[in-house]
Amino acid sequence: MATVPKAKPGDRVAVLSPAMAAPAVSEAVHEQAMRRLVEVTGLVPVEYPTTRQLGARAEARAADVTAAFTDPTIRAVLTTIGGDDQIMVVPHIDTEVLAANPKPFLGYSDNTNLHNLLWGLGVPSFYGGSTQVHLGAGPGVDAGHVVSLRAALLDGGEVELTDPGESEDHGLLWTDPAALTEYGMREPTEPWSWAGPARVVEGRTWGGCIEVLDQIALAGRMPTPSDLEGAVLLLETSEETPPAAHVRRWVRALGEGGMLGAVAGVLVARPAVTSFDVRIPDAAERARLRSAQRDGVVAEIARYNPDAVVCVGVPFGHTRPQWIVPHGGPIRLDGIARTVTADYS
Helix, strand or coil, X not given: CCCCCCCCCCCEEEEECCCCCHHHCCHHHHHHHHHHHHHHHCCEEEECCCCCCCCCCHHHHHHHHHHHHHCCCEEEEXXXXXXXXXXXXHHHCXXXXXXXXXXXXXXXXXXXXXXXXXXXXXXXEEEECCHHHHHHCCCCCCHHHHHHHHHHHHHCCEEEECCCCEEECCCCCCCCHHHHCCCCCCEECCCCEEECCCCEEXXXXXXXXXXXXXXXXXXXXXXXXXXXXXXXXXEECCCCCCCHHHHHHHHHHHHHCCHXXXXXXXXXXXXXXXXXXXXXXXXXXXXXXXXXXXXXXXXXXXXXXXXXXXXXXXXCCCCECCCCEEECCEEXXXXXXXXXXXXXX
């Protein structure tokens, strides 16, 4: 993997919408996000033509990505949100520019497409971060998110990921004025679950949102199992709350494709089980749905790779608070001490 230099306070960073242009839905949330970005990092956000342009053509969004990586004064690239059509953007990006100008890229969900593209070019990135969700919404920025945001952009170093003790599946509608000052419904978290042998593994990470990995596979853009030898696989599910049976089939397909057998460990995010469209008022039922997904994923990993160290429940996906984690950089899973340590160098 390439060496990606860190930014320093006062540097310029691109804020892009290579998937959906979330700022077009609520400019108030976006503007608050930009103010908070400056406050917690000292970096200067720079917007591009499609950052606030809802429904922009794939070619135009790709041009913004290429332009941000081309500009030597832009020291990192942050995304406003995910989406569902970034798979059409990737073919229009100038990959030679990205490979020649590595810089931190942050995003999750549909941005799995761009993470996979960068990974294939030998450029590490950071999975997580949405200016609209994690910076702009709510009364403030979650402490763990700040630590990992600064580690990814500025500070580097190793950070032990910890359980924030509470979680929300989604916040308030951005069009609701309360979204600027209130969190969504938060509830206590369950302890992370460990499976596989009690040993320590460390490897460069690859993966992302399972629903997007499905698209990447169908488009013929997946790495080979040999590319993933000794890696740590990242898996998380989206706000569409797929049933546990569907998630299990996706993981099984990764096993049949040789991906599970190649990796040394698997890190699985706490899943969102509710959304604006799916309301589950009973806490016990929400816990059961999370457990069902966990049990299915663990069973399929054990089928194809009983030697893999597995940790389930770490908040690096669609729930909030969210840790930003390395994609292409190292993560250490200690199945003895039951700790997860990420290297943001």
